[in-house]
Amino acid sequence: MSEPAGIILAAGMSSRFGSDKLLYELTIEGDCQPLIQHTLQSWFLLFDEISVVIRTDTPPLRQTIMDFAEKQHKNINLIECRDAALGMGHSLSAAIKANSESSGWMIGLADMPLIPFSVLNQVYQNLKLGALITAPYFDGQRGHPVGLNRLYKDELLAQEGDSGAKKLLQRDAEFIQKVDTNQSGVLIDIDCMQDINRIEKSS
Template structure:
């Protein structure tokens, strides 16, 4: 079995969150959840609990978020071209971790994903699946796991679609989970208190 250290968690935290605050004054990833952690730090904690290697991809000019993550000892990667879309952040992280056996790709604005769900995604990858997606009540969610088999194609992604094309093009191992958090992101201020993990 592949050791845990060969698998890398990637937390995408480089978006601008314009729906949360169209004026750009409030960073949704720095908002405090009912449990006391910021959105980004809670998402990072969930991922780090399962993967011993991780990288949080942050917009290079988001100094406040970089500082908060640094203070919490989460490894960060500054993405200079994050405004080109989610794929730019993802490929930046992949390029810096090409020696990994595979990746669990999570979104920083989804802090309610249960650690058990992330563990199940990892287990499916370790058992030989090339693409793994958790499913709650028939709906696919996050995080998504990829083995290095798909690295060449992942590195060619562009724009804001992320890896959606690969999920449509190749066989996907779906893991049924009792975790509504895989579908719950923070888009609006009310989402901060709408769900408790």
């Protein structure tokens, strides 16, 4: 059985953004690059290979991801989810199916570029040491990424709709191994231009 797999869900519709937000040239601490690259950059500090779930109709995003992985000398397992438009649960199920032999899965969202490496690493280590569920918490709120043990494999493979693993996490909240952090980036995702402006002003 392999070690925990890194999974990034990048198959959203960007409906509130007006264009593919993952390709938006975002500046964080003076570094300007597409949003998806900011997110991948932190994950590549931890993983040599990452699975990224995308829609089937996003060739520019596919190319941007592959080019960046090649530049970073890392591997990308691109998973095209035909049912992505039906909800995040379908993307999650596709990712688990593609990594079915892993000991667990560390699942993040492509539009969350501010998660620090220290948090990613701690979630990964907890998962590696056998945590059933592990996730960062800021100010009492659960953030991302979420680590899930392979004991949840069948349940994750059956995910549908748009709630992802939300119901599972609510039901088994008592099993969550918390990673407390003072970094609010574990809660911050990008949905609209106002979010971009907030991030660029604060960085």
